[in-house]
Amino acid sequence: MSTMENAAATAAEDQEIEEYRPHRKWYRRPDIMVPVLLILLVYALLVGYVESPNFFRTKMEAPSGLVNFDWMWFFHLIPLMLQGLLVxxxxxxxxxxxxxxxxxxxxxGRRSKLPFVSWPVIAVIEFIRSTPVLVQLFFWLALERTIPVIDLSPIALLMVGLGVHYATYCSEAYRAGINSVDKGQWEAATALNLSPVTKWTRVVLPQAVPNVLPALGNYLVAAFKDAPMAFIIGVHGVLFFADQVAAETFRVTEPYLIAGVGFLMASLPAAWAVRQLERKIAYERV
Structure with missing residues (x-):
């Protein structure tokens, strides 16, 4: 056998070994665990250190006039806007x-074959999806004030309101992703006598979740745009900042414009992070 043939055979063997090398567990992959740990750290910092301010008071006197745009006043509002943006x-x-x-x-629950499980879940999903999030926030506020046992902070009410509202949209995205899994995958899992937990965690969800990540990213951006409405239940966020500054100074252009910049500062990195996550787990589609 010539040298070229030996080299070709060796390359084929190496390629075969590389092809059949099993994937490492997700918790052993630094490219997945590092972003996950960073996300958990961000959540911990937000929960532990970000507090809702009671008011937004500027230290600089507002410029006179109601028409001319003032760049110095605009940049002066950035620190106050960032406080509300973090909330x-x-x-x-x-x-x-x-x-x-x-x-x-x-x-x-919607996919359940038990009618007493699937029908109530379908009713809840359709009802919540058919009502605006603003009305739902009022409902959670009224429920919290009606039942003395429930004592939630405004930010907790926002978490519950947004969470339940967008859970219904996420459920439809999950349902579409689950339905996109090939029928042969379900049959193979049944033929191998896999347990329901193993079938869902090892076969179905790893193939379904990558397909729904773009939709989940859209819902995350939409949640950023809906969260400022929570000033009606006492959450002093970025929209509350703009309203308060405009009410005190009678200048509306600068505070609302910089609030819009704040929305971009939150939404664009979130959309980029979702795209990176989609690229990282794209191998699950194969």
């Missing part, structure tokens, strides 16, 4: 965490 990000991320987990249970 908004905290409420949106906590609510979305609830939505991602609760939405999966909604999707599984």
């Amino acid at each position: 908004t990000i905290k409420g949106a991320l906590l609510g979305f965490a609830v939505a991602v987990v609760l939405g999966l249970f909604f999707a599984l």
Whole structure:
């Protein structure tokens, strides 16, 4: 056998070994665990250190006039806007965490073959999806004030309101992803006599979740845009900052414009992070 043939055979063997090398567990992959730990750290910092301010008071006298745009006044409002933005990000991320987990249970409940399980879940999903989130926030506030046992802070009410609202949308995304799994995968899991937990965690969800990540990313961005409405239940976020500054100074252009910049500062990194996560776990689609 010539040298070239030996080299070709060796390369083929190496390729075969590489092809059949098993994937490492997700918790042993630094490219997955490092972002997960960073996300957990962000959640811990938001929960532990971000507090809702009682008021937003500027230290600089507002410029005179109601028409001309003042750049110095605009940049002066940035620190106050960031305080309100952190509160908004905290409420949106906590609510979305609830939505991602609760939405999966909604999707599984809707797929149940037991009518007394699937029908109530379907009714809840359709009812919540058909009512605006603003009305639902008022409902949770009224429920908290009606039942003395329930004593939740405004940010906790926002977390519950956004979480339940977007859980219904996430459940539909999960349902579409689960339905996209090939029928042969279900039959193979049944033929191998896999337990329901193993079938869902090792076969179905690893193939379904990558397909729904773009939709989940859209819901995360939408949650950032809906979270500022929680000022009606006492959450002093970025929209409350703009309202208070505009009411005190009678200048509306600068505070609302910088509030819009704050929305971009929150939404664009979130959308980028979801795209990176989708790329990291794309191998599950194969």
